[in-house]
Amino acid sequence: MALKEFAGTLPDFAKDIRLNVGSLLNEAVLNDQRKYGLLLACAHGTGHKPLVEATEAEVAGKLSPEAANAARAAAAVMAMNNVYYRFTHLASNTEYRNLPAKLRMNVIGAPGIDKVDFELFSLAVSAMNGCGMCIDSHEQVLRKAGVTAEVIQASVRVASVMKAVATIHAAVA
Template sequence: MTSLKEFADTLPDYAKDLRLNVSSLLNDQILGDNRKYGLLLACAHGTGYRPLVAAVEAEVEGKIDSAYANAARAAAAIMAMNNVYYRFVHLASNPVYGTLPAKLRMNVIGAPGIDKADFELFSLAVSAQNGCGMCIDSHERILTQHNVGSEVIQAAARVAAVLKAVATVHATL
């Protein structure tokens, strides 16, 4: 399996900044390993781009335990659904949709199997990738309640941005 750095090294010269940003993410000291590798995994899955998912799965192997890896995958899965639904609620002109129950199972949000703040951080990052402002605000509010600082939240958004860009560029090759 290819590591994330090796995968990024296959990007063309016009995407050199993305290669450098991947290196910066891998060397991050703000997040701690569980958050860093969980975010990389959640955001890779959030892109839906299989070659990137495989590279990140190889990268995180042995660096986080199975509970964190599964929670990161779960965050990407549940946000794939929630971001569409709540973006619809937010963008629809008819306010009635905001008053109706979602009727969507989201049990993993209440019991992610890892620290709640970490799961919320993963969910926020995937929500950023998917462009759901309502979800971003909701997750950011919970993170603030858990005393997660703005630098950590920004770092999560950076992971989301870089991995989305890497997937987008690599898919064109």
């Protein structure tokens, strides 16, 4: 079952979410690698296995193996970084911000795809996970690379819809 069919299983109270999934699949602001990579990164970022499976089916043949792996890697490393950096940002004791993280995150430096695309994936997952420090960091890199506000907004729109799909499906499945 692909993503649109999966979204079709959501209850009537989530009609807006179903419609938004269709809009994401027709998104024109993002090129295909960004659109399908964001869908995959965000699906993995939700941790909701049925959504991951539907999204994997959706992107099959639409993403290169490298781009699909980078999307999964962005979700994986942000699952770790968003917790760590959200803690350092929110803790009253600022000493933690000055300590080395001692966390491996080599994929950020060598994601196997265009760095800008990987940063978009990371930004979207960071938005889902609510890490302001990571959101700011990725957004700054993207803006320095010339990425428009519309592209950044579209990536976060993907994150918001995918998170809603996972939340609703988990509650009613």
